[in-house]
Amino acid sequence: MIAVLKRDLQLAIRAGGGFGLALAFFLIVVVLIPFGVGPEREVLARIAPGALWVGALLACLLSLDRLFATDFEDGSLDLLATAPLPLEAVIYAKALAHWISTGLPLTLAAPVLGILLNLPGEAYMVLVVSLAFGTPALSVIGAFGAALTVGLKRGGLLLSILVLPLYMPTLIFGADAVGRAAAGQGATTPLMFVALITLGSLAVLPFAAAAAIRVNLR
Amino acid sequence: MSLWEFANPRKFMSITDRVIGPVFVLATACLVGGLIWGFFFTPDDFRQGSTVKIIYLHVPSAMMAINAWAMMLVTSLIWLIRRHHVSALAAKAAAPVGMVMTLMALFTGAVWGQPMWGTWWEWDPRLTSFLILFLFYLGYIALWSAIEDPETAADLTSILCLVGSIFAILSRYAVLFWNQGLHQGASLSLDAEENVADVFWFPLLVCLAGFVLLFVALVLQRTRSEIRLRRVHAIETRERMA
Numbered sequence: 001m002i003a004v005l006k007r008d009l010q011l012a013i014r015a016g017g018g019f020g021l022a023l024a025f026f027l028i029v030v031v032l033i034p035f036g037v038g039p040e041r042e043v044l045a046r047i048a049p050g051a052l053w054v055g056a057l058l059a060c061l062l063s064l065d066r067l068f069a070t071d072f073e074d075g076s077l078d079l080l081a082t083a084p085l086p087l088e089a090v091i092y093a094k095a096l097a098h099w100i101s102t103g104l105p106l107t108l109a110a111p112v113l114g115i116l117l118n119l120p121g122e123a124y125m126v127l128v129v130s131l132a133f134g135t136p137a138l139s140v141i142g143a144f145g146a147a148l149t150v151g152l153k154r155g156g157l158l159l160s161i162l163v164l165p166l167y168m169p170t171l172i173f174g175a176d177a178v179g180r181a182a183a184g185q186g187a188t189t190p191l192m193f194v195a196l197i198t199l200g201s202l203a204v205l206p207f208a209a210a211a212a213i214r215v216n217l218r
Numbered sequence: 219m220s221l222w223e224f225a226n227p228r229k230f231m232s233i234t235d236r237v238i239g240p241v242f243v244l245a246t247a248c249l250v251g252g253l254i255w256g257f258f259f260t261p262d263d264f265r266q267g268s269t270v271k272i273i274y275l276h277v278p279s280a281m282m283a284i285n286a287w288a289m290m291l292v293t294s295l296i297w298l299i300r301r302h303h304v305s306a307l308a309a310k311a312a313a314p315v316g317m318v319m320t321l322m323a324l325f326t327g328a329v330w331g332q333p334m335w336g337t338w339w340e341w342d343p344r345l346t347s348f349l350i351l352f353l354f355y356l357g358y359i360a361l362w363s364a365i366e367d368p369e370t371a372a373d374l375t376s377i378l379c380l381v382g383s384i385f386a387i388l389s390r391y392a393v394l395f396w397n398q399g400l401h402q403g404a405s406l407s408l409d410a411e412e413n414v415a416d417v418f419w420f421p422l423l424v425c426l427a428g429f430v431l432l433f434v435a436l437v438l439q440r441t442r443s444e445i446r447l448r449r450v451h452a453i454e455t456r457e458r459m460a
Contacts (some may be wrong), residue, residue, distance in 0.1 A: 158364050207383050
């Protein structure tokens with residue numbers, strides 16, 4: 001499992017763009033928003049929580065279609081599936097690698113981009129915490145979507161259609177937590193819901209993803 | 219005679235061949251009767267005026283939109299557990315019908331909301347969860363049409379349906395948390411004290427029955443064409459082999 005994790009991380013770094021690309025995308029999305037809605041500081045502060053969360057979510061989506069596709073094409077997914085390690089564990093490792101290469105950098109970069117959007121000062125801590133709680137769910141839900149579409153030639157667009165509705169609860173609670181913190185209210189309840197979704201997804205979805213991959217490899 | 223006999227496609231075809239005509243006739247009778255009764259022979263509501271009559275389309279279609287997904291969930295489970303092809307095909311057949319019902323509920327709601335709430339659309343929990351349900355239908359149908367091998371497609375869409383159900387329910391309650399509602403509460407519950415008045419309730423009941431029958435008829439019809447399509451493919455493959 002650790003070997004799979006290491007291998008995926010090395011691939012992400014050496015193939016170029018693993019860490020950087022999602023971050024750059026996040027940055028561009030956040031920079032585009034003031035152009036779209038205008039530079040008034042109050043308006044930006046009002047939409048900053050949602051904009052940051054949607055940006056992080058889209059950046060997460062970006063690298064998902066390569067999660068299993070390259071391994072499927074060169075046959076290493078067959079080897080992983082027949083290896084003594086259960087396929088569910090492989091999916092945990094791959095989702096974790098995806099999280100380390102996208103979710104974690106996004107979480108760390110989010111406060112900096114929050115400054116660009118004039119996010120109120122009380123919300124930075126909650127922003128980081130909510131992203132840290134929520135992005136693992138995004139990775140593991142995305143792994144499920146990628147597992148469903150791995151056998152398709154042009155799965156990328158379909159993948160986003162399948163995965164984005166599944167992201168909705170995480171987005172609602174995550175953005176709500178930051179929004180409440182920005183408005184000076186307590187954010188504990190939505191944060192706990194985000195954690196609930198993450199833990200639930202971690203517990204259930206790798207099994208569904210493994211089942212989907214077994215079907216696709218048949 | 220057990221339920222599983224319907225899993226045999228030939229048996230299914232012969233039984234539905236006899237059933238489908240009467241179901242269509244009954245559905246038409248209920249819908250025509252219920253809608254005419256509802257539209258022309260019920261009084262106007264004292265606050266909503268004649269717009270109240272859209273209830274005869276809105277409520278049944280909304281009910282079927284949810285129940286179609288529930289039916290897909292059950293048939294997906296049957297396919298995953300017992301691998302009866304008719305079950306998978308029924309799920310495939312129900313999805314577009316359910317999607318149209320969802321659209322219809324959203325559309326009639328918008329038409330009603332414009333004069334009543336003064337807006338076509340409001341980010342109300344119920345409206346939003348129906349929009350999300352529509353997106354789930356979209357993804358499900360897109361996945362069916364993207365995969366060529368029928369067994370793989372049936373397996374993957376069933377898995378998606380199971381996971382999607384969990385997330386659809388989750389979204390349903392998440393949006394409650396997210397925004398306050400404008401939509402009125404349930405007024406047709408069997409256990410509630412205050413419900414819609416009987417004048418509206420009886421024609422609505424007929425319309426509900428009509429929508430259920432229409433759904434059954436459409437799903438049966440679509441399942442039958444899917445089975446026929448599968449047979450044609452089988453014959454073609456056999457001829458190519460020979």
